[in-house]
Amino acid sequence: MFDCIVVGGGPAGLNAALVLGRSKRNVMLIDENQARNAVTHESHGFITRDGVSPQQFRAAAHADLQTYPNLQIEQDRVIDIQKEESVFVVKTATTVFKSRKVILATGLKDKLPDVENIWHYYGKSLFNCPFCDGWEMKDKPLLVIVESEAALHFPKMIWNWSDNLVLATNGKWRLTGEQKAPFLKREIAIMEEAIIELEGTNGQLETVHFQDGTSVKRSGGFVETKLVQATSLAEAAGCEQTDIGGIKTDEFGRTTVAGLFACGDTALKAPPQLILAAADGSKVASRVIGDLIDEDF
Incomplete structure (x- = not known):
């Protein structure tokens, strides 16, 4: 049983996993490596990382995460998330995991x-x-x-x-x-x-x-592109959406399904920028830790 599973390995999911890992929690990051920014050669606007390729950014982030033995990284595709009582069952293309909390950081895709x-x-x-x-x-x-x-x-x-x-x-x-x-x-x-x-x-x-x-x-x-959800996981799990197609959350990333969070571009609350997504991942992960501690007490 994981304390939290993070679905999506973009800047939001990576930073969420980092905060969770550093909080001594048993965490898994599941990422199928299908990033929206994979078409670009360079990422910009993130201090100390300006001009790096998305692949370099991801590799550096994975190197950071791998220093935490309580944090696992799984390259796989999540195909379903369902809540059974107080536990989330996360099904991938190859296996099944269970977790107390789930963070969706699956991002968006462009419609040109x-x-x-x-x-x-x-x-x-x-x-x-x-x-x-x-x-x-x-x-x-x-x-x-x-x-x-x-x-x-x-x-x-x-x-x-x-x-x-x-x-x-x-x-x-x-x-x-x-x-x-x-x-x-x-x-x-x-x-x-x-x-x-x-x-x-x-x-x-x-x-x-x-x-x-x-x-x-x-x-x-x-x-001008139209942004749509990269996956239908949130909808299938029962999350409400906003009028503009984002996942409906409160200010801390809680969706309308208790225990299921969304962060970064997925929530469509801020312009899709690397640094803003990473910041949101950090904020939402902190709230997940707070909710886990409240439950433990």
Whole structure:
């Protein structure tokens, strides 16, 4: 019987496991190594780790965790979590574990616009988070793909890093003349035609082709993605979700299923950034320890 099983080995799950391990608890981290940021070459915004690859970050984290003999790491895929009285039964693809508490840190996955070849460029020259990758794209001629009302705001954020922008709504959103005015004033081109193809070499964007026959040269850009849960484990376990698709939790990560917690991007309470996810993992793990101590007393 484990005190806590952490499902998911991204920054939130890793930091949660660290806090739990250092609290002398019997802990297991289960991770299938299918991280959302695996498509990127470098991670940014985490002090002392700025510029490392996701693989380097994970390896360094595992090295930290392996110094605690009460903490086990299992590479496997969790397929089901059910609560039987006060105990959680966690089924993986190969075995079954039992635990007093469970932390879900399974993260999110990106749903990209329906654009030909877009996955060839995502994580290489097309990105979602300007705080994560804006510095590397600074002052370049950039494409900004937005298919919703975020077209009114997202390009303004990207403008902070480069004022050479083309806003493309991919035929899904049209701006009024009044809405276009502040962009046109700053010479930001607006393309409302559908994108038929992205063209480039080795993941580096070079040309964007539109349905009306227009083509523009771009060296990369940013894209609005839709974030969805990476797994259905929380829903299957009976957790309620928020209106935006996150797992409903209180401020300490408790879900609507007693003893089951969620942290990091999974809860969708903060922008999906490495350092914010890690911080949330630490906070939620501390609350798990508090709840275990309360039960023990």
